[in-house]
Amino acid sequence: MSKENNTMVQTNRPIAIKATSVKKRYRLGQIGGGTLTGDLQSWWARVRGKEDPNTKIGTDQRLVGQTFMALNGIDLTVYQGEALGIIGGNGAGKSTFLKLLSRVTAPTEGEIDINGRITSMLEVGTGFHGEMTGRENVYLNGAILGMTKAEIDAKMEEIIEFSEVREFIDTPVKRYSSGMYVKLAFSVAAHLDSEIMIMDEVLAVGDMAFQRKCLERMRRAAKDEGRTVLYVSHNMNTIRQLCDRCIVLDKGKIIFSGGVEEAIELYMGKAIDCPKRVDLAKAARPHHKCKDGIKLTAAEIVNADEWRIKVGDKLRYNITVKATKDMENVCFKTRVMTADENSVSLFLAPNLITCKAGEEIEIPLEADTSQLVPGKYLLTPALYDINEFGEMMFFDHVHASIGLEVETKLGFCSNMKWDQRWWGNIKLPDIVDLRK
Amino acid sequence: MASEIKKQTYHTHITSKHRMLDLNLKEVWRYRDLILLFTKRTFVLTYKQTVLGPAWIFLNPFITSLIYTFVFGGIAGIATDGVPQILFYLCSNAIWLLFSTSVTNNAHAFTANANVFGKVYFPRLTIPISNMLSSIIQFGIQMILVLAFLAFYLFKGEVHPNWSAWALIPFALLHIGVMGLGFGIIISSLTTKYRDLAILVTFGVQLWMYITPIVYPLSAMGGGIMEMIMMFNPVTAPVELLRYAILGQGVVRLDYYLISIAVTLVVAVLGVMLFNKVEKTFMDTV
Numbered sequence: 001m002s003k004e005n006n007t008m009v010q011t012n013r014p015i016a017i018k019a020t021s022v023k024k025r026y027r028l029g030q031i032g033g034g035t036l037t038g039d040l041q042s043w044w045a046r047v048r049g050k051e052d053p054n055t056k057i058g059t060d061q062r063l064v065g066q067t068f069m070a071l072n073g074i075d076l077t078v079y080q081g082e083a084l085g086i087i088g089g090n091g092a093g094k095s096t097f098l099k100l101l102s103r104v105t106a107p108t109e110g111e112i113d114i115n116g117r118i119t120s121m122l123e124v125g126t127g128f129h130g131e132m133t134g135r136e137n138v139y140l141n142g143a144i145l146g147m148t149k150a151e152i153d154a155k156m157e158e159i160i161e162f163s164e165v166r167e168f169i170d171t172p173v174k175r176y177s178s179g180m181y182v183k184l185a186f187s188v189a190a191h192l193d194s195e196i197m198i199m200d201e202v203l204a205v206g207d208m209a210f211q212r213k214c215l216e217r218m219r220r221a222a223k224d225e226g227r228t229v230l231y232v233s234h235n236m237n238t239i240r241q242l243c244d245r246c247i248v249l250d251k252g253k254i255i256f257s258g259g260v261e262e263a264i265e266l267y268m269g270k271a272i273d274c275p276k277r278v279d280l281a282k283a284a285r286p287h288h289k290c291k292d293g294i295k296l297t298a299a300e301i302v303n304a305d306e307w308r309i310k311v312g313d314k315l316r317y318n319i320t321v322k323a324t325k326d327m328e329n330v331c332f333k334t335r336v337m338t339a340d341e342n343s344v345s346l347f348l349a350p351n352l353i354t355c356k357a358g359e360e361i362e363i364p365l366e367a368d369t370s371q372l373v374p375g376k377y378l379l380t381p382a383l384y385d386i387n388e389f390g391e392m393m394f395f396d397h398v399h400a401s402i403g404l405e406v407e408t409k410l411g412f413c414s415n416m417k418w419d420q421r422w423w424g425n426i427k428l429p430d431i432v433d434l435r436k
Numbered sequence: 437m438a439s440e441i442k443k444q445t446y447h448t449h450i451t452s453k454h455r456m457l458d459l460n461l462k463e464v465w466r467y468r469d470l471i472l473l474f475t476k477r478t479f480v481l482t483y484k485q486t487v488l489g490p491a492w493i494f495l496n497p498f499i500t501s502l503i504y505t506f507v508f509g510g511i512a513g514i515a516t517d518g519v520p521q522i523l524f525y526l527c528s529n530a531i532w533l534l535f536s537t538s539v540t541n542n543a544h545a546f547t548a549n550a551n552v553f554g555k556v557y558f559p560r561l562t563i564p565i566s567n568m569l570s571s572i573i574q575f576g577i578q579m580i581l582v583l584a585f586l587a588f589y590l591f592k593g594e595v596h597p598n599w600s601a602w603a604l605i606p607f608a609l610l611h612i613g614v615m616g617l618g619f620g621i622i623i624s625s626l627t628t629k630y631r632d633l634a635i636l637v638t639f640g641v642q643l644w645m646y647i648t649p650i651v652y653p654l655s656a657m658g659g660g661i662m663e664m665i666m667m668f669n670p671v672t673a674p675v676e677l678l679r680y681a682i683l684g685q686g687v688v689r690l691d692y693y694l695i696s697i698a699v700t701l702v703v704a705v706l707g708v709m710l711f712n713k714v715e716k717t718f719m720d721t722v
Contacts, residue, residue, distance in 0.1 A: 026720060099719070103450060103557035106716040112450040118557075126555040129477065131484045140477060143470035144558055172484075 013079040015115060016196055016228040017101065022110035024071040024096050024252075070096040072252035074110070080195070083222040083229040085243030085260060087236070087267045092249040094232045098122060098198050101230070116195025116228070119145055123200070125185030130174030134165060134184055137173055141188045155191045162217075163187035164210070183210055190217050196228045197221060201235075215241050236264050236340040240421040261420055265376050268340040274307035274403045276300060280381070281322075288397040294323040294330055294353070294383055295396045297360065308405040311412050315369045315404070319381065321353060322360040329354060330395060334367065335380040341400065344377065344425045353383070371426050373418045374408035464559045474566035475573065493577045497533060501525040504651055514652045517685040520594050523585045527682055528650045530578040531675050534571050534609065535616045536641045541567040542620025543637045546628045546718055553719060560715040561708065564621050568613045575609065582682065601681035601688075608674040608681075611700060615670060618703035625707070625714040648672055653679075654687045667692040670699040 071093045078084050086094050100107050102120030127144045128137045138159055142152040152159075160166050163184040165176070173181055189197075197218070219242055221227040233239055239246060239260060246263035248256040256266050277300040296319060301307050303316040319332065330353040336344040347367045355361055379402040383395040412418070413427065464471075483489045501522060508514045509521040516524040542564045546553065549563055589595040627634045645651070648671045657663040666672050667689070673696035680686030 099554075100450065103448070104554055105719040107450065110451075112448075114448040114450065118448070120556055123555045127552045129481065131481055132477070136477075136480070140470075140473050143467070143473045144552065144556055146467070146558065147469075148466075149469040149473075 013081060015077055015113075016080045016082070017076070017078040017115075017230075018113045019074050019076045019101075020111050020113075022071055022074040022097075022100060022107050022112060023069060024093075024100060024105075025108040026068045026070050069252050071100070071107070074252075074254060076247065076254060076257075078228055078230065080115075080228055081222060081226040082245060083219065083231065083243045085239040085246040085263070086230060086232045086249060087234070087239060087246060087263060088249035089267075093252040094249055095122070095200060097249070098200055098230065098232060102198055114196065117146065117193075118196045118198060119189055119192045119194040120198040121186075121189045121200065122198070124182050124189070125173075128173055128181070128185060131172055133172055134169040134176070138184065138188050141185065142192075145189060145192055146194070147192060151193070159184075159187045159191050162190065162213075179207060179210070186210075186214055190214070190221075194227070196230070198230045200232045211238075218242055236268065237342070239264065261375065265339045268338075274405050276304075276306055278307070278402050280398050280401055283398050283401045285396070285398055288394050290394045290396050293325045293395050294321055294327050294355075296320070296381055296383060296398055297322050299381060299402055302364065306405075307403055308407060309369065310409045311372070311374050311406050312370045312409070315367045316365070317367070318362050318364050320360060320362045321355070321383065323355045323357055325357050327353060327355050329385065331384050331386070332363075332365075333382050333384065335382070336372070336404075337378045337380065337400065338420075338425060339376045339378065341378065344372070369404075369406070371428065372406050373420065373423075373425055373427050374406050374412070375420060375425065377404045377406065377425075378402070379404055460559065464561050464565070467559050467562050470558060471562045471566045471569065474562060475569045478566070478570040479573070490577075493574060494581050497526065497529045497578050498581060501529050504529065508651045514656055517653045517655055518594075519653075519683045519685050520585075520589050523582070523589055523595065524653070524679075524683060524685075525651070526578075526585060527582050527679060528675070530575055530582060531612070531678050532645055532648070532650045533578070534575040535612050535671055536645070537574065538568050538571040538613055538616025539620045539623070539641055540637060541571070542617055543623040543627065543634060545621060545624040546714070547624075547631075547634065550719070553715075561711065564617050564624075564711070567620070568617045571616065572609055572613050586682070596684040598681055598684050601677070604677060605681055608677045611674045611697065612671065614704050615674075615696075615700040618700065618705075618707040621707040621711040622703065625710040625718075628714055628718040644669075644671070648675060650675065653685060655685075663687075668695070670696040670703075672696070 074093075074097060086097070088094050098120065099105050099122065100112065101114070102118055102122060104120075104122070125137075125141065127141050129140070132140070135156075138156065139149065139152055142155075143149065147155075160169055163180075163186075165180045165184050168176060168180060173184070176184070199218070215238060218229050218231070222229045222242075222244075229242065231239065231242055243260050245258065246256075246260045247254050248263050248267050256263055277298060279298055281295070281297040298320040299317060300320075301309075301315070301317045303309070303313070309315060321330075329351040332349040332352045334347045336346065338344060349365065352363065353361070378400040380397065380399050381402065382397040384392045384397075385395070387393050408418070418427070479490075483492060486492065488495065504525040505521045509516065509525070545560075545563045545567065553560065586595065586597070590597075623633050623637050647666070648669055649656075649666060654663060654666060654672065654676055657666055673688075673693045676686040677688050677693065678686075680688050
């Protein structure tokens with residue numbers, strides 16, 4: 001892997017995309033009445049100063065009168081050869097921004113300058129028609145994306161090879177499986193000679209091997225061929241693998257621009273705060289069916305003021321449990337997840353609790369977290385016992401209820417920045433030189 | 437430095453401002469292969485998984501012409517200026533189909549392609565142009581049938597085409613095609629917001645046929661005021677020119693023809709301007 005150290009943006013590179021205070025306004029409710037009658041009705045209502053019978057008014061704070069700012073002043077500079085990830089919740093304005101860039105619709109205000117040709121893959125297989133064969137669709141799709149017939153002819157072999165659907169290339173695509181369809185469509189787009197590629201979650205279908213192949217192709221496009229890649233996804237792992245810079249959109253504005261991990265933490269962990277004592281009694285428990293008997297009521301860190309420790313430190317904390325029945329040998333565990341809820345590992349404390357009905361007891365614990373690398377984590381504490389089939393039976397399970405931040409310290413990892421993208425979340429002990 | 441040159445070549449500036457005459461025909465030309473592929477698609481798709489396949493291109497107008505011959509020629513007894521009736525109707529029908537498909541297909545240009553337009557940019561004008569081309573090619577194919585009948589009646593000596601006027605046929609075809617395109621994209625631009633027009637257009641084009649000398653020759657109007665009104669219908673002049681050339685029957689007058697050209701130009705320019713304005717934001721309203 002040679003991609004580790006590319007998180008820094010080099011500002012002396014030529015600019016690929018420059019957006020200046022771009023805004024996009026949408027009208028709420030139905031656009032017009034949809035019919036002439038409807039619009040006349042609305043117009044007549046306005047003339048008389050009455051409420052428009054054809055508009056619905058929402059409650060979003062971005063509302064200005066009866067309009068909605070999908071993008072509310074985007075300033076962004078993307079340099080050539082950059083792989084930029086765009087993340088944000090639904091309705092943050094990601095797709096709208098890509099639509100503006102790919103000229104599907106025009107901005108309401110602001111300007112965008114683009115140096116280079118753009119391939120937008122807001123959807124794979126745009127213009128694919130089920131009745132036409134794979135080959136015919138490659139021609140049509142390629143032409144839609146801006147290739148000439150001669151260019152497509154020259155790349156046809158390569159496209160078919162990449163798509164892995166050679167035997168079916170002369171079969172109508174309506175007979176394709178959805179995976180084959182996406183593979184072929186992606187192949188066409190991937191072989192365009194454009195300087196800028198825009199992708200909106202197009203890798204959702206296709207088997208794992210093909211997804212990896214696509215990401216690798218995109219990364220090569222950015223790193224080796226100097227192309228610019230803009231990538232929108234809700235899959236943080238693909239963002240991690242592909243991008244070297246990331247922006248976070250929220251309510252039509254860029255709220256963060258910088259490193260990928262920081263962006264993901266910001267986006268996923270908006271709710272992660274780390275107070276000293278976490279009250280678990282009232283926390284939501286949406287996931288598991290649990291048996292009655294004993295519940296967690298609180299978790300409190302002891303060796304810090306908040307759930308924030310230095311890398312290499314052990315974690316000392318108290319949990320408080322309340323039993324409603326007599327309990328014996330109840331086990332405790334804590335699952336550790338990254339901010340985007342990928343599992344890191346698990347701490348177990350077998351046969352921890354034995355108590356009487358009605359009792360509420362506090363148990364001091366120590367967990368060896370010294371191998372966790374710096375970053376934000378979510379902890380899921382749970383109480384369980386094991387039934388006769390060796391299955392875990394939960395008494396209580398409070399998903400992602402505790403935030404834990406591990407801070408870096410001087411000398412950690414020889415002062416290199418730990419790159420979670422490639423190195424994971426656990427730093428195993430250094431390799432031992434047996435000659436010593 | 438190669439990238440510097442490239443950068444210069446493909447610079448795009450996106451702004452909210454819109455210039456009325458920013459047609460960017462150069463870009464349309466760059467996408468000419470797409471126009472041809474769209475045209476091809478129209479034909480390939482229409483006749484895929486049909487038993488008779490392209491034979492439908494002949495069968496459809498042939499049956500229509502038979503019915504016209506029976507209804508208008510037989511029952512209503514409209515004379516066709518000495519031209520054999522089936523030939524007259526076949527020819528007229530082919531001409532009208534050229535115009536009407538050009539209008540109706542383009543009238544749905546935005547709504548029918550909304551899913552593609554919403555995902556990727558290419559010059560939107562490629563769609564109407566390819567629709568027009570399809571209509572003209574369809575006319576060409578139907579002409580084979582017309583020519584077959586023409587040869588038959590020529591052999592029998594019942595028809596006398598004006599061979600010298602045949603040179604004008606391509607011009608008249610383009611004229612009708614562009615006019616259809618103009619009307620079509622005006623309607624299409626308006627239908628992105630008001631769907632009413634889309635319903636109206638099929639019906640309207642049907643009515644339009646009856647105020648155009650298609651199922652009867654212009655001479656059946658008997659000169660006078662009716663013929664003059666007829667002549668102000670911009671489709672009439674090129675229709676008459678085509679029939680004058682092919683069948684040797686028709687009223688061709690330069691003054692009316694010039695009016696028709698003027699109307700066509702106005703409609704086409706207006707249409708393209710409107711289309712160009714709508715294409716920028718139609719995804720938000722369609």
